[in-house]
Amino acid sequence: MQKKSVSEWVKSGDPWVWLNAGAVAISVIMVVGLLLLIAVRGLGHFWPxxxxxxxxxxxxxxxxxxxxxxxxxVEVTSAQLREAGVQLPADDDEFLQRTLLKMGNRDVYGADFGWVLDKYLSDIQTPEMLFAAERHEWGNxxxxLMAVKEDGQLVSETSDVTATASALATWVMFEKSIERATAIHDDIKDIEKYDIGKINHALERIRLKQRRYELNGELTPAVEADLAAERAQYDEEYKGLQANLAALYQQINRDSFVVRVMDGTEHEMPVSKIVHAFRPNAMSVMDKLGFYFVKVWDFLSDEPREANTEGGVFPAxxxxxMMVLLMTVLVTPFGVVAAIYLREYAPQGIVTRVIRIAVNNLAGVPSIVYGVFGLGFFIYFLxxxxxxxxxxxxxxxPTFGTGGLMWASVTLALLxxxxxxxxxxxxxxRIPRNVREGSLALGATKAETLWRVVLPMASPAIMTGVILAVARAAGEVAPLMLVGVVKLAPSLPLDGNYPFIHLDQKFMHLGFHIYDVGFQSPNVEAARPLVYATxxxxxxxxxxxxxxxxxxxxHLREKYKSLEM
Incomplete structure (x- = not known):
């Protein structure tokens, strides 16, 4: 077999095939590697x-x-540590292992992360009774656990920090107290967020109704009396809920516990501040796996806490x-109608060509420009x-004269x-000309041909455009910072209060949440794993x-495949 020369091999195109295959392989490896890095760093955070x-x-x-x-x-040199002010012996090792530890107890020590040199750690143990507790505030x-109290009275205590019978009994009482406090906490949250929120919404509507009557000169004594009676009814409901809240707060603050921290001091804390408490050193692999899924579910279903460095991301x-769905509903009909006019009805002259060039150029405009336009036109003007x-x-x-869900969706639809x-x-x-001509020859009008033949056949391409639009819009952050997204929204834009969908309300977004946690958090080390997870x-x-x-x-492509043949 005769060998090809280098020039013949190049002319055959084989090098470009291998070059393209290599580029694709490298791209796939980089994407998969990035996703694996994010997954390991993010999901590993929830493991106990x-x-x-x-x-x-x-x-x-x-x-x-x-x-x-x-x-x-990480591995550092002793010279770097000395420059940082660490006092080390002159004959110390040139390279030292340095470990970042999450020590928690921020309310006691002032910081919950710190660096140590592994060489100077000694007497390392993993005691079974050493526990970790996630709190509503102050971190881990x-x-x-030394004692559990109810109404200031001891119900269980231990003087031993090993897994003795008394220590385990105290731990069981502690877990029961946490379950009770969690149930009461959920009841309080339901009353404050939903029941009282519903009353506040109704009272605000009454206030706005009264103001409307005043502006229209229709606020008669009879109307004012009716509004006062309606307001009094809600005030009575509010008083009843307040009484229930007072009783629940008294119950939730009944239990407390005493914890001994590593400096030997003991601190009494309310059980109601605890979200989860567990003894990781005493947990089996299956126990840890079960707790892991509980933590992941909390992350997906809870609201943020501690400046967004704790809790969940469900509102985001x-x-x-919701923003992407609204944007899709807005952009699809306008984009399709504009494309139909340019392709099917507009005279194919210089004006149409200029419009196409303008549309192509708009696709490359930086997103922050759309945000500025949305702020100036949609919010300040419209x-x-x-x-x-x-x-x-x-x-x-302002109602619509400020950033909100609607203006954010419209801005991204424009983008x-x-x-x-x-x-x-x-x-x-790409629709064959003979398809149009065949439809017209059978007596269909141009509009009927377009609606019943052309658009169904073009629907896969339309969906491709929608896919690209969703992919771009869902990850945009810069314009949203100007037209409606916030660090923490008090409620969801969809609830049980009329009109149910609140398009004027500000909202949270995963992209902005990543930016806020990663670059605006006061606790960088605690925020880092949540950036990966989000x-x-x-x-x-x-x-x-x-x-x-x-x-x-x-599905559409398979459905209308026969029409393309």
């Missing part, structure tokens, strides 16, 4: 790691006992999905006009409409939205 107890003693400093979780380890708590998930025309009773407090137009036009241009969640949400659209597109 063992808590070690050790003695730490730097040369020339007083030794002390610590209890902490290992977070990460590490220590030994809800806000992201929203303020809507407030003046339809909500004068609420002024000077993504060029993508839908281009994709739809491409789909329409980033992974955002990727999953976008993938699910796109997968839904891809499934619809493939």
């Amino acid at each position: 790691a063992d808590v070690m107890q050790a003695t730490y003693s730097l040369p020339g400093e007083k030794s002390y006992t610590i209890a902490a979780e290992r977070v990460e380890s 708590l590490y220590g030994y 998930i809800f806000g992201t999905v 929203g303020s006009g809507i407030d003046q025309a339809f909500f004068p009773e609420a002024l000077p407090s 993504t409409v060029p993508v839908v137009i281009v994709a739809t036009e491409e789909g329409l241009s 980033a992974l969640l955002l990727v999953i949400v976008i993938a699910l939205l796109n997968l839904s659209a891809v499934t619809i597109r493939n």
Whole structure:
């Protein structure tokens, strides 16, 4: 077999095939590697790691006992440590292992993370009775449970920090107290957020109604009496709920516990501050796996706490999905109609070509420009006009003259409409001419041909445009910072209060949540794993939205495949 020369091999195109295959392989490896990094760093945060107890003693400093979780380890030089002010012996090792520990107890020590040198850690243990507790505030708590109290009276105590019968009995009482406090906490949350929230919403509507009557000169004594009677009814309901709340708060503050931290001091704390308490060193792999899924579910279903560094991200998930759905409902008809006009009805002259060039250029405009436009036109101009025309009773407090879900969705629809137009036009241009002519020859009008033949055949291309629009809009953050997204929203934009969907309400978004936790958090080390977890969640949400659209597109493609033959 005759060998090819190098020039013949290049001319055959084989090098470019291998080059393209290599580029694709590298891209796939990079994407998979990035996703694996995000998944490991994010999902690993929820695993209940063992808590070690050790003695730490730097040369020339007083030794002390610590209890902490290992977070990460790095290798540093002794010269770097000396430059940072760490006192080390002159003959110390050139390279030292340095470990970041999560020590918790921020209310006791002032900081819950710290670096230690592994060389100076000694007497490392993992005691079974050393417990970790996630709290509503002040982060994690590490220590030994010494006593449980009800109404200030001891119900169980122990003087031993080993797994003795008395220590285990005290732990069981502690767990029961946490379950009771959690149930009461949920009842309080339901009353404050839903029942009282519903009353506050109704009272605000009465206030706005009264103000409207005043502006229209229709506030007669009879109308005012009716409004006062309606308000009095809600006031009575509010008083009853307040009485229930007072009783619940008295019950939830009944139990307390005493914890001994590593410096030997004991602190009494209310049980109501505890979210979860567990003894990781005494848990089996299956116990840890069960607790892991509980933590993941809390992350998906709870609200944020501790400046968004604790708790869950459900409001951000809800806000992201709802905004994308509203944006899709807005952008699809406008993009499709514009594409149909440009392809099927507009004269194919210089004006149409200029419009197509403008649409293509709009697809490349930075998203922050759309945010500035949305702020100036939609909020300051259009929203303020809507407030003046339809909500004068609420002024000077804005209704639509401020950022909200509707303006965020409209701004992103404007940002993504060029993508839908281009994709739809491409789909329409691929419909064979004889299909149109055959429909017209059978007596159908141009509109009927377009609606019953052309659009169904172009629907896969339309769905491709929608997929691209969803993928871009779901990850955008810059314009949302100007037109409606906030760090923490007090309630969801969808609830049981009329009109149920509150388009004027601000909302949370996963992309902005990542930015806020990663760059605005006062506790950087605590926020870091949540950045990875939220980033992974955002990727999953976008993938699910796109997968839904891809499934619809493939169904449409199979349905109308016969028409293309």
